[in-house]
Amino acid sequence: METTMKSRSNLVVSYITVGGIVIIVMMIFGILMLLAQGGVLDLPATSFYQFLTIHGTGMVGAAALAAAGVMWYFLSHYVDLSKKVMSINLVLFLVGVVMVIIGVFSFKYASSWTFLYPLPALSASAWGTVGALLYLFGMLILGIGFLLFYLDSGRAIIKKYGSLAKGLGWDVISGKKSEKDAPSGAVVASTMVTIVNITALTAGATVLIMNIINVINPSITFDPLLAKNLTYAFGHIFANSIIYMGVIAVYEILPRYTNRPWKSSKAFLIAWTMSTVFTLIIYTHHLLMDSVMPNWMLIMGQILSYANGLPVLVVTAYGALMIVYKSGIKWDIASGLIYMSMFGWIVGVVPAIVDATIVVNHVMHNTKWVPGHFHMYMALGACAMIFGFMYFLAKEDSNMKTNMLDKIAFIAFTLSIVGLSGSFLVSGALSTPRRWATHIPEWMAPAVFGAVAGVFAVLSVTVFVIHFVRYINKRNKVGAKEDFKDKKLA
Amino acid sequence: MVQTVAWIVSLFFMLMVVAVFSFVAWKSKEKREYEPIKKKWYKARTFYGITLVSLMLIITIYTLRELPYNQPVYGAGNDPTIVDVEALQFGWNMSQTKFLVGEPVEFHVTSKDVNHGFGIYDEEMNMIAQTQAMPDYTNKVYITFDEPGTYEILCLEYCGTAHHLMKTKIEVK
Numbered sequence: 001m002e003t004t005m006k007s008r009s010n011l012v013v014s015y016i017t018v019g020g021i022v023i024i025v026m027m028i029f030g031i032l033m034l035l036a037q038g039g040v041l042d043l044p045a046t047s048f049y050q051f052l053t054i055h056g057t058g059m060v061g062a063a064a065l066a067a068a069g070v071m072w073y074f075l076s077h078y079v080d081l082s083k084k085v086m087s088i089n090l091v092l093f094l095v096g097v098v099m100v101i102i103g104v105f106s107f108k109y110a111s112s113w114t115f116l117y118p119l120p121a122l123s124a125s126a127w128g129t130v131g132a133l134l135y136l137f138g139m140l141i142l143g144i145g146f147l148l149f150y151l152d153s154g155r156a157i158i159k160k161y162g163s164l165a166k167g168l169g170w171d172v173i174s175g176k177k178s179e180k181d182a183p184s185g186a187v188v189a190s191t192m193v194t195i196v197n198i199t200a201l202t203a204g205a206t207v208l209i210m211n212i213i214n215v216i217n218p219s220i221t222f223d224p225l226l227a228k229n230l231t232y233a234f235g236h237i238f239a240n241s242i243i244y245m246g247v248i249a250v251y252e253i254l255p256r257y258t259n260r261p262w263k264s265s266k267a268f269l270i271a272w273t274m275s276t277v278f279t280l281i282i283y284t285h286h287l288l289m290d291s292v293m294p295n296w297m298l299i300m301g302q303i304l305s306y307a308n309g310l311p312v313l314v315v316t317a318y319g320a321l322m323i324v325y326k327s328g329i330k331w332d333i334a335s336g337l338i339y340m341s342m343f344g345w346i347v348g349v350v351p352a353i354v355d356a357t358i359v360v361n362h363v364m365h366n367t368k369w370v371p372g373h374f375h376m377y378m379a380l381g382a383c384a385m386i387f388g389f390m391y392f393l394a395k396e397d398s399n400m401k402t403n404m405l406d407k408i409a410f411i412a413f414t415l416s417i418v419g420l421s422g423s424f425l426v427s428g429a430l431s432t433p434r435r436w437a438t439h440i441p442e443w444m445a446p447a448v449f450g451a452v453a454g455v456f457a458v459l460s461v462t463v464f465v466i467h468f469v470r471y472i473n474k475r476n477k478v479g480a481k482e483d484f485k486d487k488k489l490a
Numbered sequence: 491m492v493q494t495v496a497w498i499v500s501l502f503f504m505l506m507v508v509a510v511f512s513f514v515a516w517k518s519k520e521k522r523e524y525e526p527i528k529k530k531w532y533k534a535r536t537f538y539g540i541t542l543v544s545l546m547l548i549i550t551i552y553t554l555r556e557l558p559y560n561q562p563v564y565g566a567g568n569d570p571t572i573v574d575v576e577a578l579q580f581g582w583n584m585s586q587t588k589f590l591v592g593e594p595v596e597f598h599v600t601s602k603d604v605n606h607g608f609g610i611y612d613e614e615m616n617m618i619a620q621t622q623a624m625p626d627y628t629n630k631v632y633i634t635f636d637e638p639g640t641y642e643i644l645c646l647e648y649c650g651t652a653h654h655l656m657k658t659k660i661e662v663k
Contacts, residue, residue, distance in 0.1 A: 046651045112648045118625070119604045119650065124579040126651040224605065224625050260524045289607070289620055291559045292627045299554060306546045314539045321514045322531045328521030343511045350507065351500040357549070360496045362558045363617045366607055366646040369496075429497040431617040433609065433646055436654040442615060 009397065011086050012073045013472055016390055019066025020465040023383065024458060026058040031454040037439045038448035046126065048437035049110035056113030057100055060239050061142060065093055066386045067245035068149055071193065074186040074252045079156035085148050092145030099138030107131025112435060114235055117227035121215045132215045140208045147201040154194040157187065167191030168276065169269035182264035185251035192276045193241045199280060204234030225292065236283035243345060243377060246385030250320060250338050253392050257335045258327035262319060271311035278308035288361040298358065305356035309349050317346045333402050333410050334395060337388030340414055344380025348373050351425060369428020376421040387464045394471035409463035412456045419453035491616065562594065562632055570594040577606035577623035580652040582643055587660045591638050597631040599623045607646025613639040620646055635662040
């Protein structure tokens with residue numbers, strides 16, 4: 001069993017390490033963009049938009065990879081997952097990343113990670129066919145890897161529990177099975193992510209192929225509104241799934257630290273079914289400024305975006321607070337980051353819900369308000385879950401101690417992400433457009449503040465990743481010694 | 491201004507979240523039996539859940555009363571000025587750029603090439619309205635300018651490497 005656990009962890013640590021390192025590099029691009037917007041750095045506009053493209057693509061891809069590692073680690077305690085598929089996903093991820101990097105930096109491709117049709121083909125001569133195809137095929141390959149990953153998780157869940165519906169605990173909700181036999185939070189969350197991401201990746205692959213065809217032969221055209229719907233269905237779901245994979249770490253780690261069980265109640269299962277449905281259909285809140293969309297879809301976009309806050313506000317976050325309250329929990333970096341991640345998620349949900357209000361969106365859509373809320377729940381939420389898991393794994397596997405630097409990094413990370421996200425929100429309230437290479441003087445100060453906060457954030461994350469790499473080294477040394485002992489005994 | 495209201499509302503609820511998480515973290519040092527806590531907190535959750543749903547319902551109903559998609563009802567003899575707007579990399583073709591205070595205006599916005607965003611900014615550079623500019627489709631913005639001045643149109647959807655240069659001015663007298 002130990003051998004299985006160790007080899008399983010090898011792949012998991014590869015996912016987390018690659019994810020962590022890519023996140024650091026992407027943070028640096030983020031800082032450079034903010035410095036350029038703040039008037040501190042003279043960055044050519046073409047470079048700015050290349051950085052924008054790589055930053056978005058890399059952040060979502062790397063965080064998704066690391067979060068998939070977290071999901072795999074805990075889900076494999078309950079079902080039999082394929083290591084081969086996990087390895088293929090990693091290889092395809094790396095191949096995709098290399099293609100994207102070459103497309104962006106060698107062929108000046110800069111469509112932003114949303115690649116809104118027909119921008120990949122119509123760049124006003126800023127980039128050519130090769131760059132666009134490298135990027136789009138790179139994304140497609142990356143997506144295929146993830147699709148295989150979720151098909152495997154779906155297969156394993158169906159094999160063990162009978163169906164994906166049972167993985168979501170519908171037999172418990174309907175009363176056919178008692179609450180004590182309900183699937184664990186890790187299984188329920190994994191089932192949800194499997195369902196939504198297979199859908200998202202199918203939509204993404206479709207729109208990528210549409211763009212590829214259009215790039216190769218511009219006379220073949222598609223409906224731009226359909227393409228936009230597919231793009232946001234993919235982007236919204238896939239990006240949000242990161243947090244739903246990361247939260248598995250919260251479900252698994254907090255009970256260990258508090259010695260309190262976190263069982264799947266009916267309310268818990270209903271909340272996850274709600275999250276599954278809402279996550280699949282609320283992407284229309286990205287299209288609130290497309291009045292040609294059926295109005296009922298846009299109104300539902302607002303209503304369901306509000307409703308989507310309920311499962312996390314009433315069940316998951318509430319459960320996390322309840323389990324920690326008067327628990328005598330022993331705080332360390334792992335538990336601190338995990339607790340902080342729930343805070344980051346909830347605090348980011350607030351401006352997100354506000355922005356999903358049509359009358360607000362009318363004057364705040366595509367301003368920096370949007371990165372303001374998603375940097376909160378992605379960086380202080382989803383990424384904190386991943387970093388918390390890194391510290392948890394290091395402690396669980398190696399008893400590695402943390403030092404003062406780790407504590408400082410934890411505090412600096414929290415404050416800097418609050419500062420960074422706050423600076424974006426202030427910019428949004430000032431109507432600063434997002435994705436602009438330059439700013440007028442009135443918009444510059446928050447950008448500079450955000451860049452300074454970003455520097456502290458990247459230093460903190462570097463400390464987190466170094467801690468994890470130190471753990472891998474220690475683990476490898478112990479592993480090598482044990483292998484040597486085993487050989488001697490044999 | 492909508493932006494100020496959005497900011498204050500967000501700040502209020504975000505500070506509430508800070509207060510709750512800080513309180514629980516502070517109380518986490520004590521150690522008590524879990525069962526009585528669960529019993530008490532589950533009761534509180536019912537109240538909290540109902541309050542939250544009610545609050546969301548009220549805000550939903552209030553904010554959905556008037557939507558930017560709805561064409562205003564124009565009085566007799568007060569027909570709107572229709573402005574055809576075509577976005578293109580990296581500029582704007584507009585059939586009219588001069589308007590009067592109090593004159594109802596409809597911007598019919600489309601695009602010649604890729605997706606763009608049509609954002610109207612007042613003299614203090616606060617956004618007052620926007621819509622997407624899409625090829626093959628026409629989105630509409632209904633607006634009546636209350637103040638005279640020079641307004642700016644900014645592109646609000648990333649459209650290529652000169653996206654930030656895509657702006658123009660309109661005059662309101």
